[in-house]
Each structure stands twice: as C-alpha cells, then as structure tokens.
Amino acid sequence: EAQVTQNPRYLITVTGKKLTVTCSQNMNHEYMSWYRQDPGLGLRQIYYSMNVEVTDKGDVPEGYKVSRKEKRNFPLILESPSPNQTSLYFCASSLYQNTGELFFGEGSRLTVL
Amino acid sequence: KNEVEQSPQNLTAQEGEFITINCSYSVGISALHWLQQHPGGGIVSLFMLSSGKKKHGRLIATINIQEKHSSLHITASHPRDSAVYICAVVWGAQKLVFGQGTRLTINP
Numbered sequence: 001e002a003q004v005t006q007n008p009r010y011l012i013t014v015t016g017k018k019l020t021v022t023c024s025q026n027m028n029h030e031y032m033s034w035y036r037q038d039p040g041l042g043l044r045q046i047y048y049s050m051n052v053e054v055t056d057k058g059d060v061p062e063g064y065k066v067s068r069k070e071k072r073n074f075p076l077i078l079e080s081p082s083p084n085q086t087s088l089y090f091c092a093s094s095l096y097q098n099t100g101e102l103f104f105g106e107g108s109r110l111t112v113l
Numbered sequence: 114k115n116e117v118e119q120s121p122q123n124l125t126a127q128e129g130e131f132i133t134i135n136c137s138y139s140v141g142i143s144a145l146h147w148l149q150q151h152p153g154g155g156i157v158s159l160f161m162l163s164s165g166k167k168k169h170g171r172l173i174a175t176i177n178i179q180e181k182h183s184s185l186h187i188t189a190s191h192p193r194d195s196a197v198y199i200c201a202v203v204w205g206a207q208k209l210v211f212g213q214g215t216r217l218t219i220n221p
Contacts, residue, residue, distance in 0.1 A: 033209070043199065043211040056207065090156060097207060102146060104156040 002027050006091050006105035013081055014113050021076045021108050023091030029103070031094040032074035033058070034066065036087040037107075043090070049074055050097065081112040116140070117202050119212035127220055132187040134215045136200035139181065144203040147174050147185050150214070151196045159185070159198075190219045 004025045013019055025032065033048035035058075045058030049068040063085055065077040074093075078085060091105040116139045126132060136145070147159040160167050160174040162183065167174050171190075176183040187194055197214045204210065 035209075035211075042213045043201070045209050048207055048209075050207065058208070059210075088154060092156075097203075101161055102148070102158045104148075104158070107154045107156075109154075 002103065004091055004093050004103050004105040006089075006108045008108060009106060010109050012111045012113065015082055016080050019078050019081060019110075021078075021089055021091075021110070023074045023076065023105060024072050025074075025093040025103065026072065027093065027095070027103065028071065029093035029095050030071070031097050031100070032068070033092050034064070034074070034076045035090045035092065036060065037090065038087050046076070046089075078110075081110075083112050086110060086112050117200060117210050117212040119198075119200055119215050121215060122213065123216045123218075125218045125220065126190055128191060130190050130219075132190050132194070132217065132219075134185045134198050134200075134217070136183045136185070136202075136212055137181060138202045138210075140204070141178075141181075142202040142204055145176055145183050146201040146203070146209075147183075148199040148201060149196050150199060156199075187217075192219045192221050195219050 007022045030051045034046040035043045037043045044060045047066040049055045055066050089108045092102045094100040094102050118137045120135045144163045146161050150156045162176040171188045173186040195218050197216050199214045200212045201209050
C-alpha cells in the first residue's frame with residue numbers, strides 16, 4: 001500500500017531535549033516536505049527536499065533541521081525544542097516537485113513543555 | 114496578510130445542497146491543490162490543477178489562471194463530506210502556500 005509514515009504520532013517533551021520526527025515513503029517519490037499546522041495560522045511549509053542530498057527552507061525553518069540521505073526518508077530534527085514548536089506536524093511526498101499529487105502522513109502532534 | 118484567501122471560512126448546509134468553496138491568490142502560480150482534512154487530522158489530496166476543470170465523483174474543481182481564482186464544488190452533498198477543505202498554491206516548483214481552510218458541515 002502506498003503510504004507516508006510518520007513517527008511518533010504523539011509526543012510530549014521538555015524544552016531543550018533534542019528530538020527527531022521520522023518520515024518515510026514507499027512510493028519512490030523525489031519530493032518530500034514538512035509542514036506545521038497551528039490554529040489560526042493554518043499549514044505552513046518548514047523544509048522541502050527535491051531529491052537525495054537536496055534540501056531547502058520553506059516559510060518557517062527556524063529551529064528545525066532536516067536531512068535527505070536516502071530517497072525514502074526525510075526526518076525532521078528539533079535540536080533544542082521550545083514551547084513555540086508545539087504544533088501538529090505533517091510530512092508529505094510527491095512524485096515530482098509540488099506539481100504532482102501530494103501524499104500526506106497521518107501527522108505528529110508534538111507538545112513541548 | 115495571507116496570500117491565499119479562501120471563502121467562506123465556515124459553511125453549514127443541508128444534505129443534498131450544492132456547495133461552492135472559493136480560493137483566490139495574489140500572484141501567478143504553477144499549480145493549485147485542493148485538500149481535505151477530516152476531524153482527527155489526516156489530510157487527503159483531492160485535486161491538483163494547473164488549468165481548466167477536473168471532476169471526481171461528486172467533486173468538481175475549476176481554476177481560472179487569469180483571474181487567479183479556483184473553486185471547489187460538491188454536488189449532492191452528504192454528511193460524510195463534512196471536513197475542512199484547504200487550497201494550496203504552488204509558486205515556482207517548490208514553495209507551497211496554504212489557505213486558511215473552509216470548515217464545511219453538512220447536516221442530515
């Protein structure tokens with residue numbers, strides 16, 4: 001089954017404790033991206049990747065890192081989480097860039113205390 | 114100011130009604146997505162448009178590139194259509210900017 005898998009789905013952590021949210025797709029997609037969704041602000045793009053070893057910033061990259069060492073995986077790293085990173089995070093993939101159908105993961109709800 | 118505007122923000126209708134959700138954007142785009150988000154959070158892609166019109170079942174999406182406007186229509190609406198509908202525009206090949214979403218409630 002074609003899918004984008006995110007882990008963890010739910011996480012409560014404390015300020016400053018490094019964490020990684022994993023994202024994996026099984027469709028051999030070139031394009032992967034991360035978004036956060038906040039009440040009143042909607043969805044905003046954090047980072048995206050056009051292919052292996054090719055990543056770039058979206059609208060709200062501060063406080064986040066990403067890597068794309070393999071085509072299927074695109075982890076989101078919070079080196080030193082802060083409460084303003086409490087949010088619902090989505091990973092998505094697409095065959096080519098942003099102009100193909102987007103496949104979203106189920107979301108990861110992160111709370112930073 | 115959000116560069117992608119959706120209207121209405123909230124819409125309540127009776128089962129069977131014809132539904133229209135609008136999306137306007139401020140600059141030229143390469144494509145536009147319509148997404149559906151059910152309570153519980155999962156997001157599903159409904160359409161990707163770069164011109165014209167697409168139809169899938171009871172859903173129809175249109176885009177007018179010159180007027181910078183897209184519409185999502187639902188015919189014969191049903192309570193299971195209740196969800197948040199989000200438009201997202203593609204600028205260049207990479208940047209994706211989302212509207213604030215339209216919360217649709219269909220009453221039986």
